[in-house]
Amino acid sequence: MDTLTPxxxxHAIAALYVLLLGPVQIFRRRRDxxxxxxxxxxxxxxxxxxxSSFWIMPNGFTWLHGLSIWTLVCVAAAITAIRLGSVRVHRHFMIGAYIGTLIAFVFASIIPARLIPQMLRSEPLVVIVTVLAVAATVTVFxxxxxxxAKAPEPVPEDAVT
Structure with a gap:
């Protein structure tokens, strides 16, 4: 069994944050x-x-590390696209990066030798509390x-007549 290192x-908390915040970004109003x-x-x-995935290599470089490189490329391309005014390209790269993360999560969850299923069996309360804490953090954020963002800008006191 892998051990839960810092x-x-x-890595796991950031990935959970990505998975929970992703749908909010994809489905809520944009351009604000x-x-x-x-x-x-x-x-x-x-x-x-x-x-962080590059410091988690018990079996050397795997396809998941390749996915990390590809995701970094996609995110950089998405940021470049939006700065150049291409909303469509930005959206496609960001959704692609999210889907890649979702796929990695599924594979990390269904392979019994991976840490997620092992933790679910041996420390389910830790997993549940962590998921709830990250979900609460995302919700509050x-x-x-x-x-x-909707609040009006405060008027400086010296501007009030």
Missing amino acids: VIAI TAHRILGAGWVTAIVTVCV VRVVTVR
Whole structure:
């Protein structure tokens, strides 16, 4: 059984964050301040997932590491696309990066020798509490960002006559 190292914990929490925040970004209104702020959080998490994967190599370089490289390329292309004004290309690369993460999660979950199924069998409470904590964090983050993004700009006191 693999052990839950700090790198694996960071990787797993960031991946869960990516998986939970992804649908919010895909299905809510786009092109607003909240989308950009939430997107920056999502990009930070996905880069954390990809980079941390290179410190998790018990069997050497695998197709999952190749997927990490591809995901980093997709995220960079998506950011470049949106800066150039191509919403469609941005959307496709970001959704592709999300789907890649979802596929990696499925494979990490269904292979009995992987840490996720082992933890579900040996430490289910730890897994449940972690998932609930990350879900609560994502929920609060989304709520705070969307409420603040809608709030009107405060008027400076010296501007009030």
